[in-house]
Amino acid sequence: MASSPQRPWLTRWLPLVVAFLLLGGGAFLLRKNPSRPVTATPGPGGVVTTPAAPAVAPAAEKTLPQAAGRALFAFVPAPANAPAIEARTTAPTKAIHYVALNQALLAGKRSPFWRMGGQGRVDVPLPDGGVLPVVIEQSTLSGPDRYTSVGHLEGMPGSRAIFAYNAGVLQAMIEDNQLNRYTLRSAAGGATQFFQVDPAQLPGCGGSLAPVLDGDALTALAAAKAAKTSVTPQTQGAVAGDVFASAPVTGAMAGAAGVEVRVLMAYTSAARQAAGSTQAAQAMMDLGIATMNSDLQRSNCAARVKLVGTTETTLADDDSTTASANWIANSLTALRKTSDGSMDEIHALRDQLGADLVCLAVNRQDATTTIGIAYILQKPNDATNPLFAFATVGYSYIASSHVVSHELGHTLGCAHARGDSGTTGANDGAYSYSYGYRFTGKNGQQYRTIMAYAPGTTVAYYSNPDVTASEPEINVPVGIPVGQTGETSNALTIDRNAFEVANYRALAAPTYTGTLxxxxxxxxxxxxxxxxxxxxxxxxxxxxxxxxxxxxxxxxxxxxxxxxxxxxxxxxxxxxxxxxxxxxxxxxxxxxxxxxxxxxxxxxxxxxxxxxxxxxxxxxxxxxxxxxxxxxxxxxxxxxxxxxxxxxxxxxxxxxxxxxxxxxxxxxxxxxxxxxxxxxxxxxxxxxxxxxxxxxxxxxxxxxxxxxxxxxxxxxxxxxxxxxxxxxxxxxxDPPTTTVDGEVLTTRGQADTVREQQIQATGYAPGKPxxxxxxxxxxxxxxxxxxxxxxxxxxxxxxxxxxxxxxxxxxxx
Structure with a gap:
């Protein structure tokens, strides 16, 4: 939106106009509950849902405090329907605050988010009266009236701030260099919430399901071990003479320069209702992808992820406010299956958009305290890897944790830290070094990288021995060199596997520039x-x-x-x-x-x-x-x-x-x-x-x-x-026929997967499988x-x- 010169009449009426806009502008809260569903229709930026009537009615209109100057928002009283809002989605915090956004900062030519790099400034108010001064480094347009921005806290090396804006809605995560994390997010009824994250209230990954794998995947592994057919993303570790065993690469960024892994982010109708609108749910998906790219950059990875579409889908019972055991894991199974009657349309959409990975955000809480789960790539270059390129995350935690980075890290071959629940210490990930890292900082305190479990405070890095934590009090490498005892490098794992994963799906309409x-x-x-x-x-x-x-x-x-x-x-x-x-x-x-x-x-x-x-x-x-x-x-x-x-x-x-x-x-x-x-x-x-x-x-x-x-x-x-x-x-x-729990994944003799169909369509398919x-x-x-x-x-x-x-x-x- 472009701003126009003020006229005398506009000067008189401007305060009333601003007040009117702010009434629907936003308040925000978070505690520990879930939300409810709707449906999806096409739209810009991939596939999105049409707005539906809010599941929680907006609070009665009243005059609210207004943010002024560089302040990103102003604190406002909790709306009368706050209990209903909070019942729809959880918040890992000790205190939730509602705020009204300063819309003047978010759009228009004078917005600090669109100043030249390093010139934009916004202040994030704190409940105690302090502020977090943010320097905006870069903003990227991702659709009409939709963008993401990244920056850092002024004077705080190692800090960062990431914002996702969509048509008046703002989602954000801010981290200072003491590893305090703050969340700004939209909620039902047009509210906007702000809170400091309590790490003790963040659940872990679903490692109790034997390194982030469900029963279907484990059955496929057993079948693969019994005969040389296809192998699901469950095993790695080359046997003697196995031509898939390649010499280890010695540094991250190997073969991954310029590689983008395309991601389709799906969210349930219940998640959209908890977010308050379609635009809010989309912005949260934008935030998850932007955060992962920031994590990749900080970890010296060359590979990046790219959001190619968002879509709303219906998952039965995801609107329940009662926690369910293994809800996240069961949702992942339903997501992967192609013909079980649950979310089956996502597979055709994935093919249409050329999405290599699919990540689903659900709203219902998991009684097993699971924040997310994914299939792990354990055998690079296996024919069935694209069939397990799925992850599920809790919507409530996207802005408050590294859940998207963690779960998509599994799909790129990364395992948890050695000794974490579900790890064996022998090739749990794609390679012998594909582990997260738990370590002691310069200050004597314990820390852990993105893929590692507690104990330890999470730092925003994938393990990489070539990266030293920029936080002044930590200041030690965040990995162990390949070849040494305890070798750990999730960064190298990601970059080695990125090219393969980025070719799980080809774009439906490729570019034809260039020549041999x-x-x-x-x-x-x-x-x-x-x-x-x-x-x-x-x-x-x-x-x-x-x-x-x-x-x-x-x-x-x-x-x-x-x-x-x-x-x-x-x-x-x-x-x-x-x-x-x-x-x-x-x-x-x-x-x-x-x-x-x-x-x-x-x-x-x-x-x-x-x-x-x-x-x-x-x-x-x-x-x-x-x-x-x-x-x-x-x-x-x-x-x-x-x-x-x-x-x-x-x-x-x-x-x-x-x-x-x-x-x-x-x-x-x-x-x-x-x-x-x-x-x-x-x-x-x-x-x-x-x-x-x-x-x-x-x-x-x-x-x-x-x-x-x-x-x-x-x-x-x-x-x-x-x-x-x-x-x-x-x-x-044309890989061998593979059946998992009675479901046929590949059928030799039929071009039954997207890649095989595309090869066959060129007219150059080999004559023998x-x-x-x-x-x-x-x-x-x-x-x-x-x-x-x-x-x-x-x-x-x-x-x-x-x-x-x-x-x-x-x-x-």
């Missing part, structure tokens, strides 16, 4: 069916210039042993409609060119595309060719039938060209075993703020149908970024795909053979 510009594959070059063959497709109406290279001696200079001493390359244009294949060009030594381009032109093209220069006089092979649209292969073999490790490369030499012609498919066929890996690389260029949809697959057994002998029986692919960080692995694009394929939205950069035979000893030893690795650019409609 290079493919390169290093593999063993043999004879016959073990020759190395690269393929690519030039799509469009005009020719495209390509730089093609086969390198052997150049690899030896980089320290690679057993290289191909004298590679030879022949480029074919594949015939269509029964036509014969045509040789485009052949080269043995790149410095000796017959056609179509000179060695000087190859040197210039090599520099232009950013490829490594070839040594003058080397026996590496190269061609620079202008190719008409069509399908091409580059066959690499050794002169005089020699064998060894070689590298075949295909570069688009016209990157940045205005021509619509482009390279849309890059593939390589080669031989691989457990020691001779096939290593493919590709490069995506484009706008750094956008992603490109790419399909990566490896074919093995289906090659037998095309007459290739010695095909690899069961390939697996591993994807790495330019820094060598493992992003994800995939074994089977055991062949891997992934559909990814990738940011510009260089990527590496390693293909090797799957191995899980002792039941399945690696079977070497010939495979094809392929990368497809998925174009727009």
């Amino acid at each position: 510009v290079n493919v390169s594959t290093r593999a063993y070059v043999g004879t016959g069916d073990q020759t190395l063959i690269a393929g690519f497709v030039v799509q469009g109406t005009a020719p495209r210039t390509m730089l093609l290279r086969a390198i052997g001696p150049g690899l030896a200079s980089l320290g690679v042993s057993g290289t191909l001493g004298d590679p030879v390359m022949t480029v074919y244009r594949m015939g269509t409609g029964g036509a014969a294949n045509t040789i485009v060009g052949t080269n043995d030594n790149w410095g000796t060119q017959v056609a179509p381009a000179s060695a000087t032109a190859i040197v210039a093209a090599t520099s232009q595309v950013g490829a490594t220069a070839l040594t003058s006089g080397s026996r590496d092979a190269a061609l620079l060719a202008t190719l008409d649209p069509g399908l091409y292969t580059v066959n690499v073999y050794g002169a005089n039938s020699t064998v060894g490790i070689g590298l075949v490369e295909a570069y688009d030499a016209e990157v940045g060209s205005a021509s619509p012609t482009r390279v849309v498919n890059l593939s390589t066929r080669g031989y691989a075993d457990s020691t001779k890996l096939m290593i493919g690389g590709f490069v995506v260029v484009g706008d750094a703020t956008q992603t490109k949809r790419i399909l990566v697959r490896a074919l093995g057994p289906s090659l037998t149908d095309k007459g290739v002998s010695g095909a690899m029986a069961d390939p697996i692919i591993s994807l790495y970024d330019a820094q060598g960080n493992l992003l994800l692995q995939n074994d089977d694009w 055991v062949e891997p394929a992934v559909l990814l939205d990738l940011k510009p950069g260089a990527y590496t795909v390693i293909v090797q035979p799957f191995e899980s000893l002792p039941s399945q030893p690696a079977e070497p053979g010939v495979a094809i690795v392929e990368v497809y650019e998925i174009s727009g409609p």
